[in-house]
Amino acid sequence: MEINIVNVQENYIDDIFNIEQSEIIVPWSKESLLGLIRQQFIIFRVMLKDDEVIGYYSFQKICDEGYINNIAIKREYQSQGLGTKLFEDLIERAEKFEVKALTLEVGKNNNKAIGLYEKFGFKVEGVRKNYYKNSEDALIMWKR
Ligand SMILES: CC(C)(COP(=O)(O)OP(=O)(O)OC[C@H]1O[C@@H](n2cnc3c(N)ncnc32)[C@H](O)[C@@H]1OP(=O)(O)O)[C@@H](O)C(=O)NCCC(=O)NCCS
Structure with missing residues:
Protein backbone atom coordinates (compact mmCIF):
# COMPACT_ATOMS: atom_id res chain seq x y z
CA MET A 1 0.00 0.00 0.00
CA GLU A 2 1.26 3.44 -0.89
CA ILE A 3 0.91 6.06 1.84
CA ASN A 4 1.36 9.75 1.09
CA ILE A 5 0.80 12.87 3.17
CA VAL A 6 -0.29 15.90 1.14
CA ASN A 7 -1.72 19.36 1.67
CA VAL A 8 -5.49 19.45 2.05
CA GLN A 9 -7.75 20.31 -0.88
CA GLU A 10 -11.46 21.08 -0.80
CA ASN A 11 -12.30 17.79 -2.49
CA TYR A 12 -10.98 15.87 0.54
CA ILE A 13 -13.41 17.57 2.93
CA ASP A 14 -16.27 15.05 2.58
CA ASP A 15 -13.97 12.17 3.55
CA ILE A 16 -12.43 14.18 6.40
CA PHE A 17 -15.91 15.04 7.62
CA ASN A 18 -16.90 11.35 7.64
CA ILE A 19 -13.84 10.45 9.74
CA GLU A 20 -14.64 13.37 12.13
CA GLN A 21 -18.21 12.07 12.51
CA SER A 22 -17.10 8.60 13.43
CA GLU A 23 -14.01 9.42 15.56
CA ILE A 24 -14.46 12.75 17.33
CA ILE A 25 -16.81 13.53 20.25
CA VAL A 26 -17.52 17.03 18.96
CA PRO A 27 -16.92 16.76 15.22
CA TRP A 28 -16.16 19.77 13.06
CA SER A 29 -18.91 20.60 10.56
CA LYS A 30 -18.13 20.66 6.85
CA GLU A 31 -18.43 24.46 6.89
CA SER A 32 -15.94 24.74 9.75
CA LEU A 33 -13.52 22.40 7.99
CA LEU A 34 -13.79 24.47 4.82
CA GLY A 35 -13.32 27.58 6.92
CA LEU A 36 -10.13 26.11 8.37
CA ILE A 37 -8.66 25.54 4.91
CA ARG A 38 -9.14 29.20 4.08
CA GLN A 39 -7.49 30.51 7.23
CA GLN A 40 -4.11 32.10 7.21
CA PHE A 41 -1.28 30.38 9.04
CA ILE A 42 -2.97 26.98 8.83
CA ILE A 43 -1.14 23.74 8.21
CA PHE A 44 -3.70 21.12 7.15
CA ARG A 45 -2.45 17.82 5.81
CA VAL A 46 -4.12 14.63 4.67
CA MET A 47 -2.88 11.05 4.71
CA LEU A 48 -3.79 9.09 1.58
CA LYS A 49 -3.61 5.36 1.02
CA ASP A 50 -3.56 5.27 -2.75
CA ASP A 51 -6.56 7.61 -3.32
CA GLU A 52 -8.36 6.95 -0.05
CA VAL A 53 -8.29 9.58 2.72
CA ILE A 54 -7.26 7.66 5.86
CA GLY A 55 -6.21 10.48 8.18
CA TYR A 56 -5.54 14.18 8.62
CA TYR A 57 -4.35 16.85 11.01
CA SER A 58 -4.35 20.58 11.17
CA PHE A 59 -2.71 23.18 13.32
CA GLN A 60 -2.77 26.93 13.41
CA LYS A 61 0.40 28.90 13.83
CA ILE A 62 -0.04 31.85 16.16
CA CYS A 63 3.22 33.72 16.72
CA ASP A 64 5.65 30.90 17.44
CA GLU A 65 3.07 28.53 18.92
CA GLY A 66 1.09 25.83 17.12
CA TYR A 67 -2.50 25.05 18.14
CA ILE A 68 -3.48 21.58 16.98
CA ASN A 69 -7.12 21.64 15.89
CA ASN A 70 -7.62 18.03 14.95
CA ILE A 71 -5.90 14.77 14.17
CA ALA A 72 -7.46 11.44 13.33
CA ILE A 73 -6.87 8.17 11.56
CA LYS A 74 -9.79 6.31 10.00
CA ARG A 75 -11.01 3.59 12.38
CA GLU A 76 -9.87 0.52 10.44
CA TYR A 77 -6.34 1.92 10.08
CA GLN A 78 -5.78 2.85 13.74
CA SER A 79 -3.14 1.22 15.96
CA GLN A 80 -0.92 0.30 13.00
CA GLY A 81 1.64 3.07 13.36
CA LEU A 82 -0.05 5.47 10.93
CA GLY A 83 -0.90 8.06 13.61
CA THR A 84 2.79 8.11 14.48
CA LYS A 85 3.70 8.63 10.83
CA LEU A 86 1.16 11.45 10.55
CA PHE A 87 2.44 13.07 13.73
CA GLU A 88 6.03 12.91 12.48
CA ASP A 89 4.85 14.94 9.49
CA LEU A 90 3.19 17.43 11.87
CA ILE A 91 6.41 17.83 13.88
CA GLU A 92 8.41 18.28 10.68
CA ARG A 93 6.02 21.02 9.48
CA ALA A 94 6.08 22.70 12.89
CA GLU A 95 9.89 22.82 12.76
CA LYS A 96 9.84 24.11 9.20
CA PHE A 97 7.53 26.97 10.22
CA GLU A 98 9.59 27.71 13.34
CA VAL A 99 6.88 26.74 15.79
CA LYS A 100 8.56 26.59 19.20
CA ALA A 101 5.71 25.00 21.19
CA LEU A 102 2.69 22.88 20.31
CA THR A 103 -0.53 22.49 22.27
CA LEU A 104 -3.82 20.61 22.08
CA GLU A 105 -6.80 19.46 24.11
CA VAL A 106 -7.61 15.79 24.52
CA GLY A 107 -10.32 13.89 26.37
CA LYS A 108 -8.99 12.60 29.67
CA PHE A 122 3.68 16.29 25.19
CA LYS A 123 2.93 16.85 28.88
CA VAL A 124 -0.30 17.70 30.67
CA GLU A 125 -0.25 21.32 31.88
CA GLY A 126 -3.91 21.88 32.68
CA VAL A 127 -7.43 20.46 32.83
CA ARG A 128 -10.71 21.89 31.55
CA LYS A 129 -13.47 20.40 33.65
CA ASN A 130 -16.57 18.99 31.86
CA TYR A 131 -15.24 20.30 28.59
CA TYR A 132 -16.88 17.87 26.18
CA LYS A 133 -20.58 17.35 25.65
CA ASN A 134 -20.37 13.96 27.41
CA SER A 135 -18.95 16.01 30.33
CA GLU A 136 -15.52 14.38 30.01
CA ASP A 137 -12.68 16.62 31.19
CA ALA A 138 -10.15 17.85 28.63
CA LEU A 139 -6.43 17.71 29.33
CA ILE A 140 -4.41 20.60 27.96
CA MET A 141 -1.11 19.23 26.72
CA TRP A 142 1.99 21.09 25.57
CA LYS A 143 5.23 20.17 23.89
CA ARG A 144 7.77 22.91 24.55
C1 LIG B 1 -5.23 9.04 18.22
C2 LIG B 1 -4.93 8.48 16.82
C3 LIG B 1 -4.73 9.62 15.83
C4 LIG B 1 -3.62 7.66 16.92
O1 LIG B 1 -3.35 7.10 15.64
P1 LIG B 1 -2.98 5.56 15.51
O2 LIG B 1 -2.68 5.27 14.10
O3 LIG B 1 -4.03 4.75 16.17
O4 LIG B 1 -1.63 5.53 16.39
P2 LIG B 1 -0.35 4.60 16.27
O5 LIG B 1 -0.75 3.21 15.83
O6 LIG B 1 0.71 5.28 15.51
O7 LIG B 1 0.08 4.53 17.80
C5 LIG B 1 0.64 5.68 18.44
C6 LIG B 1 0.52 5.53 19.94
O8 LIG B 1 -0.85 5.62 20.30
C7 LIG B 1 -1.10 4.72 21.39
N1 LIG B 1 -2.02 3.68 20.94
C8 LIG B 1 -2.32 3.32 19.66
N2 LIG B 1 -3.23 2.34 19.66
C9 LIG B 1 -3.52 2.09 20.95
C10 LIG B 1 -4.42 1.18 21.59
N3 LIG B 1 -5.19 0.35 20.88
N4 LIG B 1 -4.48 1.23 22.94
C11 LIG B 1 -3.71 2.07 23.67
N5 LIG B 1 -2.83 2.96 23.10
C12 LIG B 1 -2.76 2.94 21.77
C13 LIG B 1 0.25 4.12 21.77
O9 LIG B 1 0.85 4.96 22.73
C14 LIG B 1 0.98 4.20 20.46
O10 LIG B 1 2.38 4.23 20.61
P3 LIG B 1 3.22 2.85 20.46
O11 LIG B 1 2.79 2.23 19.18
O12 LIG B 1 4.63 3.28 20.45
O13 LIG B 1 2.81 2.02 21.63
C15 LIG B 1 -6.05 7.53 16.34
O14 LIG B 1 -6.17 6.44 17.23
C16 LIG B 1 -7.39 8.20 16.19
O15 LIG B 1 -7.70 8.72 15.13
N6 LIG B 1 -8.24 8.17 17.23
C17 LIG B 1 -9.58 8.74 17.13
C18 LIG B 1 -9.56 10.24 16.94
C19 LIG B 1 -8.92 10.94 18.12
O16 LIG B 1 -9.10 10.56 19.26
N7 LIG B 1 -8.15 11.99 17.78
C20 LIG B 1 -7.51 12.79 18.79
C21 LIG B 1 -8.46 13.80 19.34
S1 LIG B 1 -7.64 14.83 20.56
Missing part, protein backbone atom coordinates in the same frame (compact mmCIF):
# COMPACT_ATOMS: atom_id res chain seq x y z
CA ASN A 109 -10.07 9.04 28.78
CA ASN A 110 -8.71 9.05 25.23
CA ASN A 111 -5.80 6.73 26.00
CA LYS A 112 -4.83 6.11 22.38
CA ALA A 113 -4.43 9.80 21.63
CA ILE A 114 -2.73 10.55 24.96
CA GLY A 115 -0.31 7.68 24.24
CA LEU A 116 0.49 9.21 20.86
CA TYR A 117 1.08 12.69 22.30
CA GLU A 118 3.22 11.44 25.18
CA LYS A 119 5.32 9.51 22.69
CA PHE A 120 6.14 12.87 21.08
CA GLY A 121 6.99 14.58 24.37
